[in-house]
Amino acid sequence: MKRLKNGIIQAAIAAGIMATAASFTPAAAEQITLSQLSNDLATVTEQARSVVVNISTSRTIKTPRLPFSSDPFFRRFFGDPGAQARPKATSLGSGVIVSQDGYIVTCNHVIESADDILVKTSDNREYKARVVGTDAKTDIAVLKIEEKNLPAAAFGDSEKLRAGEIVLAMGNPYGLNHTVTMGIISGLKRSGMGMTEYEDFIQIDAPINPGNSGGALLNSSGELIGINDFIFSTSGGSQGIGFAIPAKMVRTIMDSMLTKGKVVRGYMGVSIQPLTADLVRQFNLTDKNGALLVDITEGGPAEKAGLQVGDVITEYDNRKIESMQELKNWVASTPPGKKVPVKISRDGKTLSKTVIMGELAGQPLTAEPAAAASPAAPAAKSVENNLKGVAVRDVTDDILQKLGVKRKLRGVVITSITEDSPALGTLERGDIIIELNRKPVQSTSDFTQISSTIGKNQDILLLIVRGGASQYLTVSTR
Template sequence: MAEQLLPSVVNISTTQSIDPERGPSIPNFPEGSPFRDFFDEFFDRHGQRPMPGPRQATSLGSGFIIDASGYIVTNNHVIADADEVTVTLSDDTALKAEIVGRDTKTDVALLKVEADKPLPALGWGDSEVARVGDWVMAIGNPFGLGGSVTVGIISARARDINAGPYDNFIQTDASINRGNSGGPLFDMDGNVIGINTAIFSPSGGSVGIGFAVPANLAKQVINDLKEYGRTRRGWLGVRIQTVTPEIADSLGLDAAAGALVASVTEGGPAKESGIQAGDVILTFNGRDIEEMRRLPRIVAETEVGASVPVEVWRNGERETVEVELGELEAAEESGLLASDESGPGGPGSATPDTTGSTVLGMTLRPLTGDLAQEFDLPEGASGVVITDVNADSDAATKGLRPGNVIVEVHQRPVETPDDVRAAVDEARGSGRSSVLMLVQREGSTSSFLALKLED
């Protein structure tokens, strides 16, 4: 198997011009300054006087041929900022490569070389059917040695290492080191099921924890780069958050699964289809959303313009809506994207108010112009203002602060503290152990959270 696959794996080297100003330089002292004489003497003595002109930096990585006409896959970080990319084949033929396209979100890049003969191409495998415990083989260019083969098993799947928004890495204990980046990870049929991308290593060498971009994610990116020179991902137009056990209980869900819609982008596909803030997306195009971070990957993999069914949990019932997906990149360029989920706001700077009504450890007051000015709330804000929070309450634990605004309780708009209390009492009366609130924190970003129904 190694004998058959080695000719399709290539070594990649890059060169990059380095600004000489980044190296050691003499500070700009006036002529005749004793400090200037000191630095002149220091650089002359140690032979470190800056040399004029740019310097060249080189780096090494791996790649593999996916088309006999000369298309080669590698990691984006292997060729990032490169002025020149050289691909060395298994027979030591060196070819200059053109960068066809790159995707920073998945760390994948596509190169093209011109050869005088068809090149031995590899085939994609199905990374979805790969199981933990399956044997795998990695081939690459560790430390510039070239053509190195290692074997191991799949240690885990769907790893999120905070490398990007679509993290879904295959983890393997096949030895992967610096220089293996961009190389293929094979199943035992010789098909590429991953692109070796990262390692976890306190020492800098292999400790048996390597990560590969799964083939099913990479091949769609590669097809887009090949056809369009850029990616074209599906776009739904929602800002989502995790469904915690408390949120699930407050909504009447049997399990903490799905993706809670915190807000819907105006003019986006979700808005047009009728998806609302407070909906929980349970399935997308027939695929279950077991956890929140699965939804962006599935949406991104779906064809732009496709009309797909989306099942949501709304008002204690399942409903299905049809959504025609937009294009993520076009939405980014036009500035339509919903803002990222915001963390808890910082403590309010205003003096706590103790004259309002207290509910679940929060002192609440109706939103007035004076309060909007006091807490610097955005124009058009509506709801009930939190003016003080009991430090021992669940509200404080969840990060609520003076100046936050409660917009909805139990998925109903509120305008007065009595509205909040009534909704809380209703949730308590229905046997819930928590109540769902839509809260506007700093700026105009809103998110859902569930507060325990304390006495």
């Protein structure tokens, strides 16, 4: 699909201004502007129809094997259950043709677990599609149909989008082919939705409904700026809050699949967490922009570059970091082997480091939180501060195994917290404390010694391991 040479909305507005300047009445100028806008929207829609496809899938539902089904006596009376037709589940979605030789992008959840995938184009031709690659971490999938000289979408620059821009969403909701709706960009860089691991969604108010997933999000020039993914809804239908995967992320994942046969992601060897107002105070920062390092992989790129637990990364590859998720996305999209300049805040000072990126290998290990805690131990020496009522014992290999922690570490594990403890509700039984106020805790004696120096109304910063993952917490009197 060729890009329109001029933005349709800008052209429509310009037409209205010129009409007014030529001594038309305001009413006449408004009519010309709306007429031009209508014509231009129709032109974009006509062009986009040819690149948006209908995707229908089917999968066999696995049914439990009947008892005695292999018994000859059973078969004599009931026949062979295996010979019966197995039920199939079907679903509908959308996709976008992105190359003339038949590559199509869609959402992973549209084709997940499908046995058969059928693609129907705007001229009603049908093709069996094969899966080139899927990526559940971004909900992106690439399909291939065997055809040549197909119309293909032109990618727009999703990095330059602004809230308020007019967009068109096209797909096949409820099987209604090539439905187009219009709206605006309501927000950018939406994350924390819990839908995928790497989130950088475009929020739109253009109505999208079941079946729109995988369809095209277009800008005013008819360029592909996103792939429609999901909606927030209490009714199951559109309520004006929809989300699309930005075109840059789509193209990066697609290109990796096609050129390398897999999704290649950068690797820094760190665990990070977002900054809260309490953490900003504890680390003497000026704002919540950045990402706090809570764990560093031994021998990984970050450790080799000199980064430390407790550092706050404020810039990555000469770009300021606004959120933890933003850093996570940038790291993933960085080619392995690239030398990346980073700026960190450490003890009130700004330092510059260079990280040589590695390659993320497979699914990161994530331990499930364990309910079992270590045997009860005598309460620690009584303190009159926010750790009052917190009892701990030394961490052992047996305790690490019970808590599902798959790495060696030293510290103390919380065995109990009294009902009147200020830490109740922040700390939990089974948490492993490895730092107190930026000082290492490797034993109960360390814990007792450090905690005894903390004042009654002093906020306390702890580095803990919970459910196998490190994180900073503050116990505050506020």
